[in-house]
Amino acid sequence: MQSNSFHKLLLVFIFSLFCKEAVAQSTNVLWYKQPAEFFEESLVLGNGKMGATVFGGVESDKIYLNDITLWSGEPVNANMSPEAYKNIPAIREALKNESYKLAEELNKKVQGKNSESYQPLGTMEINNFHTGKASNYHRELDISNAISKVSYEIEGVKYTREYFVSAPDQIMVIKLTSSKKGTLNFDIHSSSLLTSNSEVKNNQLTMTGFAPIHENAGYSVPLLFLAQKERGTRFTNLIKIKNTDGVIVSSANSLGLKDGTEALIYVSVATSFNGFDKNPATEGVNDKVTASTNLDKAFAKSFDKLKQSHIADYQKFYNRVSLNLGKTTAPDLPTDERLLRYADGNEDKNLEILYFQYGRYLLISSSRTLGVPANLQGLWNPHLHAPWSSNYTMNINLEENYWLAENTNLSEMHLPLLSFIKNLSVTGKVTAKTFYGVDKGWAAAHNSDIWAMTNPVGQFGKEDPMWACWPIAGAWLSTHIWEHYVFTGDKNYLKNEGYPLMKGAAEFCLDWLVVDKNGNLITSPSTSPENQYLAPDGFVGATMYGGTADLAMIRECFDKTIKASKVLDIDTDFRGKLEEALVKLYPYQIGKKGNLQEWYFDWDDKDPRHRHQSQLFGLFPGDHITPLKTPELANAAKKTLEIKGDETTGWSKGWRINLWARLWDGNRAYKMFRELLRYVDPDGKKTEKPRRGGGTYPNLFDAHPPFQIDGNFGGAAAVAEMLVQSNENEIRLLPALPDAWESGSVKGICARGGFEISMEWEGKKLKTVSVFSKNGGKTELINGDKKQIITVKKGQKLKINW
Structure with missing residues (x-):
């Protein structure tokens, strides 16, 4: 009798193991x-x-x-249009006279060649x-x-x-x-x-x-x-x-x-x-x-x-980072079927982990060549005519590729971009002078390629200024240098390579700014990447002055350059000029709809749901707009996101998830994260009811569509942003934790100040946190209403029961 009972128990145990295996969805394997x-x-x-x-x-x-x-191609002739800058005064005069149509036409005269193509x-x-x-x-x-x-x-x-x-x-x-x-x-x-x-x-x-x-x-x-x-x-x-x-x-x-x-x-x-x-x-x-x-x-x-x-x-x-999002009951399915099931609204926490880790996998696999960062398709291009030349699009896409580099513990993968910025600064000095009439610093525009091309594109006047004419890429890219420093604490890098590049970007911006009729500093001409305004007289255009995106990126550039100068204790005179200019920048404006204005005036967008949200740069990836420091601007940013809606392309959705995370709205961020993983059929596949649009292809590639890798990188970065946010002085733990991730753990997420975070939570409550310090230092941990200042020695780990 006892033997019979033992065999029954053994069978139950074996069956339970089998059942467990049947629902054991992998967090590391894509299979078909x-x-x-x-x-x-x-x-x-x-x-x-x-x-x-x-x-x-x-x-x-x-x-x-x-x-x-x-x-394709060969080293760029940066001096391709030595007198283009002579058109700038006429554009500024037209804008001063509110002649926007004329300014738009004149702006085409400040265009150069287009980028080369990845082959x-x-x-x-x-x-x-x-x-x-x-x-x-x-x-x-x-x-x-x-x-x-x-x-x-x-x-x-x-x-x-x-x-x-x-x-x-x-x-x-x-x-x-x-x-x-x-x-x-x-x-x-x-x-x-x-x-x-x-x-x-x-x-x-x-x-x-x-x-x-x-x-x-x-x-x-x-x-x-x-x-x-x-x-x-x-x-x-x-x-x-x-x-x-x-x-x-x-x-x-x-x-x-x-x-x-x-x-x-x-x-x-x-x-x-x-x-x-x-x-x-x-x-x-x-x-x-x-x-x-x-x-x-x-x-x-x-x-x-x-x-x-x-x-x-x-x-x-x-192996530096691991993530667990709690129990899952999702069945073990091939990845394409798994995506389809998830798109129907079913739970699959391990698919969410797989997508996050796949983003890290793609960055390790595509970003290890100095001076040659991951492009629009990372590394994997089958096309002779790649979409958008598979180039470096620097008004969002190239930068978004690297949002996960530091916080998901892949700092070495950031180096190809940082060394590319150094290349851009060389051609960018010529571009600053010949296209914009600025003798100091360096500038970069909308597109680049392996030859570090920095000129504004547009085939010398044949293309639309709304995307072709935009000289602020240097300001944006320079913030990546500060990010690398503040995550790693590598002062030698900052001193010998990083700071001179940051200073050069800031010098250009300082000389590019002009004074408006009220005494504020603005950019002129200005565009808001790939978007168009609707003027009161019905004119639809892109060329304007004092665009919010320009000024947000310049604010961030100046702020970080000032900080770098203080860390290194150098350039006090130049630092003073930046501090003075920061105060004089045209301030953010809140529009009649409660939104953060995109344009100098409270004008409507031609497309209110436009995929770009460049005016929100200060909220993310910048950090000068926050719910605590600037609640009015944070609310205006939230209103802007609500007006734009959640339906957008892959990279744009990746950006919006990060923005919602910075607004500490975990459930809204999670809703959009799920939408990013919406199943999309391969571009060439013919089916009775094709699933098209933005989302995720069967191999987990981001569907812009077509494939662009930035959505993968932006989405993976957003997961980390929902779990940990930081600045030089504080680390926020679980700031945008969604209800769906009620319990879980993470190991190895990085925070600014040279810290690595590992933590466990249960019932949405933080249980334990371990903080490892790469360099030694002090920081303040924040979770909800609870705060704790800690000091950790170099190479040591501090464990806290929260």
């Missing part, structure tokens, strides 16, 4: 029951320079290859010689180790593929296996949309080619391929097979394996890019030697050794 048919279903890998987009097909496995340094390197195809139909197909990406896998069975034989792109070895490795000896048969082809040549020699598949020289005169202009030896970025792609058995076979342009059981494919890519100011053809890196050296070194190593060093390198970044 079928290969990718479209780019927006593929799984992406990257080491910060080389990118791979894996489709995981059965008969044919297509893999797009990218190198983050492969762009696709090539496609490799692994053609598998199978007979029979595949079953038990499984495709996954494990973001905890940055490894993708495919497995399936055909006629009793199990086939597997494992893929990763290693940063330590600068190589992509693919391991193919079959469970039955001699059943692995495949060949590999390489192709490129760019001018290229493929050949096989000594059992190595080599593809070489070059990027075009062209000025992108619009987003759909045919590329001009110029086969000139002295111009254009070169690239090399090398592929080699290491076999344990079977025979390596080849043709004129393919490489393969016959009758094998296990094989490794090594993929190496390189370009001749050698810096923003070096001709990639005549002063370039030898891409053939680079690719060959990386391949030979990696080829000499075993798969296990390569994999081990790849994982160790990746996890030292990824």
Whole structure:
């Protein structure tokens, strides 16, 4: 009898374990029951320079290859329009006379060339010689180790593929296996949309080619391929097979394996890019030697050794942060089905964690090349004509890519942007002088590219000033320098590199400001990025003076430059000028609707629900508008968000979630976070009832649409912002915690002042908090009405039962 009871208990225990497993939704794995048919279903890998987009097909496995340094063009001629600045006085005069239409036309005279385009390197195809139909197909990406896998069975034989792109070895490795000896048969082809040549020699598949020289005169202009030896970025792609058995076979342009059981494919890519100011053809890196050296070194190593060093390198970044949002009852489903279920309003806390961690994964994978930050598509572009040239759009998108760098403990991934800002300051000095007539400092405009182009775009007068004419990117970007300092405490960086760049951005702004009729400092001409006003006479335009966005960014730029000058105890005279100018800036205005005015006057927007909310910069990512310090302005910001509504594109929604978090409205932020994860069908997929618009594609890429990575980064940053907010003196714990995240824990979120936060909460109440200090220091912890000042020594952790 006792034995019978024991067996029953054992069965109940085993069944409970099985049930638990059945609902154990992963926070680290994207998986699918079928290969990718479209780019927006593929799984992406990257080491910060080389990118791979894996489709995981059965008969044919297509893999797009990218190198983050492969762009069209060559070093920019910053002095392209040496007398453009001579138009500025006439524009200012027209604005002074309230002749907005004339000012709009004149503003077109202050335009230069458009940016160059990020290019696709090539496609490799692994053609598998199978007979029979595949079953038990499984495709996954494990973001905890940055490894993708495919497995399936055909006629009793199990086939597997494992893929990763290693940063330590600068190589992509693919391991193919079959469970039955001699059943692995495949060949590999390489192709490129760019001018290229493929050949096989000594059992190595080599593809070489070059990027075009062209000025992108619009987003759909045919590329001009110029086969000139002295111009254009070169690239090399090398592929080699290491076999344990079977025979390596080849043709004129393919490489393969016959009758094998296990094989490794090594993929190496390189370009001749050698810096923003070096001709990639005549002063370039030898891409053939680079690719060959990386391949030979990696080829000499075993798969296990390569994999081990790849994982160790990746996890030292990824493992810094963990998040738990409490119990979930969501069933274990493939990621595409999981998204669909979530879009119907169902709970899936682990999907929310997966999305957050996927944002961190993408940043680690796309931002490790100094001077070359993640672009509009991060690293993964399959298009010859990429959407918006997959460039650096600096009136929000480039900056949003880096909102999660410091607070989600990926400070090293911020360095490609910070070093890019240094490049911009070089060309930007010329731009400041020739386009704006400002002799001091540096300026940058709406778009840039790998060549650190800083001029206003618009094809020399052919395009709309509402997006083409905007010189305030330097002010915005300079705040990233302060963020890096205040999170890390790296005073050497601030002194030797950061502060001179901040000062240069501030110097430009100081000289660019003019006095209005009331004695306030304003910008003229001014635009509010990509938005248009509706003047009382019915004129719709963008060129204006004293735009709120300009002044918000300049406020933030001046404020942070002043702080940096105090930290370093230098430049007291210049600091005084900034302090004086700050007081004289045209103050924020609250409009008749209770909103924060976007324009100098209380005029309506042409589109009241416009995706840009640049006038709210002071609330986020800036910090000079807060519910405590400036309650009236915070309420006006809230009213502005309410007027704009919640329905918008991916990156814009990412920004709005952060704004609601800064207003300490966790439930509104969470509502929009859920909307960011709304399932969207791949762009090319034809269905009876297609799900289109902004949201998230099956592979968790952000649907702008089309794909733009900034929504992923902005959404991930917002999760951290809901849990921890900070400035130099205080850390707010759970400031925008939504009801849905009633219980949970987080480890490794960073706060300003060089602190790392780990905490647990239950029933929306903070239970314990641990504060680790990188540099040693004092801060004030705030949760609700409770405050506590703490001092932590360098390298120590303080645990508090709240």
